[in-house]
Amino acid sequence: MNSRAQPQAQKLPGASYRWAILVMALLIVFGALGLSRFAYTSILPPMQEALGLTNTQAGGLATANLLGYLVLSVFMGALAARIGPRRVISAGCLLMALGMLVTGLSHSYLPALVGRVIAGFGAAGSNIPANTIIARWFSRRRRGIATGFVSTGASLGLIVAGPLVPWIMSLYPVAGWRVSWYVLAGITFVLAVTSALVLRDHPGYEPEGIESEASHGKVEWRQLYLSGRVWRLGACYFCFGFSYIIYLTFFAKRLIADVGYTQQEAGTLFMILGWASLPCGIMWGWIADRIGRRAAMAIALCLQAIAEALFALWTEPAGLTLSAVIWGLTAWGMPMLMAVTSGDIVGPVMAPAAYGFLTIFHGVGQAAGPYVAGMMADRLPSFSASYLLAAGVALLGAVGLSLLPRGATSHLGQRHLESSGSPSARS
Numbered sequence: 437m438n439s440r441a442q443p444q445a446q447k448l449p450g451a452s453y454r455w456a457i458l459v460m461a462l463l464i465v466f467g468a469l470g471l472s473r474f475a476y477t478s479i480l481p482p483m484q485e486a487l488g489l490t491n492t493q494a495g496g497l498a499t500a501n502l503l504g505y506l507v508l509s510v511f512m513g514a515l516a517a518r519i520g521p522r523r524v525i526s527a528g529c530l531l532m533a534l535g536m537l538v539t540g541l542s543h544s545y546l547p548a549l550v551g552r553v554i555a556g557f558g559a560a561g562s563n564i565p566a567n568t569i570i571a572r573w574f575s576r577r578r579r580g581i582a583t584g585f586v587s588t589g590a591s592l593g594l595i596v597a598g599p600l601v602p603w604i605m606s607l608y609p610v611a612g613w614r615v616s617w618y619v620l621a622g623i624t625f626v627l628a629v630t631s632a633l634v635l636r637d638h639p640g641y642e643p644e645g646i647e648s649e650a651s652h653g654k655v656e657w658r659q660l661y662l663s664g665r666v667w668r669l670g671a672c673y674f675c676f677g678f679s680y681i682i683y684l685t686f687f688a689k690r691l692i693a694d695v696g697y698t699q700q701e702a703g704t705l706f707m708i709l710g711w712a713s714l715p716c717g718i719m720w721g722w723i724a725d726r727i728g729r730r731a732a733m734a735i736a737l738c739l740q741a742i743a744e745a746l747f748a749l750w751t752e753p754a755g756l757t758l759s760a761v762i763w764g765l766t767a768w769g770m771p772m773l774m775a776v777t778s779g780d781i782v783g784p785v786m787a788p789a790a791y792g793f794l795t796i797f798h799g800v801g802q803a804a805g806p807y808v809a810g811m812m813a814d815r816l817p818s819f820s821a822s823y824l825l826a827a828g829v830a831l832l833g834a835v836g837l838s839l840l841p842r843g844a845t846s847h848l849g850q851r852h853l854e855s856s857g858s859p860s861a862r863s
Contacts, residue, residue, distance in 0.1 A: 449636055454573040458582060460634045461566045462589040464525055467627045468563035470593010471620045472532045472555045473501060477687050478601035478703060483548075483613040484689075491689075493545055495810025498685045499803045500549045502677075504535075504556020505563075506799025512561045513568075513792020517785060520637030521565030528561025529628030533621045540617030562631075564795060567772070568787035571779030573639050580729075580776050584721025587772035591717070591764075594710025602703040660782055660790055668840060669777065670797030675833025676737055676770040677801025679826040682809040683744050683763060686819050694818040695751050705760055712764025720769040721776070729777045734837035736769030741830035748823035771798070801829075 476498060484494050516524040535555025542548035567586060574582040604619065605612035660666065687706060691697035697705070724732035743763035746755055778790035809822035816822075 449639060451639070453636065454639065456634055457569060457573050457636065458585060460631060461569055461586045462592075463627055464529065464562050464566035464631055465586055465589030466592045466596075467529060467532060467589075467624045468559045468566065469590040470597065471624060472536065472559050474590065474593050474684055475597040475601065475616070475620055476501070476552075477684050478597045478706060479613050479616050480685070481688055481692055481699060481702075482605060486610075486613060487542070487545060487548065489545060491810040491813045492807070493810075494689070495685065495806035495808075497545075497548055497552050498681065498806035501552040501556040501559075502681065502799055502802035502806070504553040505560045506556075506796060506803055508557050508560040509564060509795035509799055510789075510792045513564045513788040513790070513795070516565035516568070516788035516792075521569045521788060522632065522635040522637050524565050525562045525569075525635060526628050526632040528558045528563075528565075529624055529631060531555070531558025531561060533624040533628065534558070536617045536621035536624060540614045540621065560792075560795070564792050565788045567775035568778055568784075568791050569635070569637075570775075571784035571787045572637075578725075579779055580721035580725040580773075581718055582721070583772050583776045584717035584719070584768075587717030587721075587768040587775075588714055590768050591710055591713040594713060594764075594767075595707060596710075598703050598707030598710055602700050605699065660786065661793060663781075665840075666781070666790070666793065668836070669774070670794050672733070672737075672833045672836045672840075673770065673774055673794055674797040674801040675829050675836065676740075677798040678805040679744060679801075679830035679833070680740060680767075680770075681802045681805045682822055682826040683740075683747065685806045686809060686813070686822065690747070690819045690823070691756070694820070695756070705756065708757065709760040709764040709767075712761045713767035716765055717768050717772050719765070720772060724773055724776065729773050729780065730837055730840050733770055733773045734834050736766045736773070737830050737837060738834040739766045741827045741834060744823050744827035744830060748820045748827065774798070 480494055483489075489497075512524055512528065532555050535551050535553070535558055537551070538554060539548050539551030542551055567583060570583045570586060571579060600619075601612075601616050604616045608615050687709075688699075688702040691702040691705065692699065720732055720736055723735075739762055743759045743766070746759035746762070750756070750759070774794050775787075775791050778794065779787040782790045805826070809819070809825065812822045812825070813819045
């Protein structure tokens with residue numbers, strides 16, 4: 437029996453193939469976050485005008501997308517832990533493409549709502565396992581910077597969507613927002629096919645220091661879902677989800693409706709935010725590998741609170757640009773670090789399940805944020821109060837992270853060695 441198993445093991449890819457996994461995971465995040473979710477910010481103003489949507493309804497579409505993400509996050513994470521991430525990611529990309537297509541074909545609020553929900557379903561299936569597949573291929577000491585590299589896919593989405601959508605609008609002044617959704621759906625379909633061909637669920641080697649059951653103990657499903665440490669991390673993740681999605685969802689709307697920017701000027705500032713966020717993942721991954729996950733998350737969320745307050749209070753070009761740059765430099769710090777922490781606390785196989793569970797908290801915050809902010813904007817003269825609310829909630833999350841006990845992000849297994857000298861084990 438061993439002689440038959442050996443050839444199968446030899447067919448598994450070696451260490452060099454992890455770089456292909458890394459790039460493919462980055463492209464999946466580019467589609468799941470950069471295109472499926474964040475491009476909505478640039479498409480929203482003309483789409484809102486064409487469909488006659490109120491600010492509450494515009495926020496409701498963002499909420500619908502995030503609710504779809506929330507509903508399937510735990511299921512998709514658990515499914516990826518059981519059957520492997522490759523098939524889940526590919527199916528998720530197909531769902532995202534379908535959701536974008538339905539959104540582009542919509543002529544009223546309800547069909548657009550359905551399209552955004554479907555895209556949210558697909559984003560959960562692709563983004564969660566794409567972020568956690570890194571734990572299978574990279575050692576703990578390199579996991580932060582590797583996952584940070586993957587998170588730059590979201591930045592690429594901002595960089596692409598910022599100029600792409602206004603350019604398409606200039607070519608198709610009436611139907612440009614629809615064409616934008618069709619183009620993004622086509623790109624995402626290509627990602628679905630490519631991920632099925634490139635991704636592999638298992639490496640043919642064991643990364644150094646990986647949290648195997650033999651060395652760290654087995655984490656049971658019940659232990660994961662009932663852990664007080666995980667719930668406290670989730671509460672802080674809720675604060676990030678609530679605040680960051682307000683900033684992004686109404687970014688262009690705030691600039692155009694409140695400040696007087698043109699569509700092109702808003703798109704340019706959005707692109708600046710995207711460029712600023714490009715080194716964000718790698719930077720925060722490097723920081724977390726050195727000072728620990730908890731401290732890195734607290735600092736990143738505090739800086740986001742400052743950026744959101746600036747966007748509310750300082751509406752001169754200098755203030756808005758400073759806000760966009762600060763926010764961009766911290767943009768994907770929290771999601772990336774939560775993905776890394778998921779691998780830290782349960783090991784690489786169960787990491788998608790842990791990240792999926794934490795995403796419930798994130799998703800509830802994301803679902804509530806745009807709706808509350810849009811409703812406030814409909815009742816108040818501008819979006820200023822909405823952005824101050826976002827800043828306050830982000831600051832609350834930063835305080836919560838700073839108050840977490842030492843060891844809050846260490847492995848849940850009973851045989852975990854508490855004497856580990858790595859910063860991430862102590863944080």
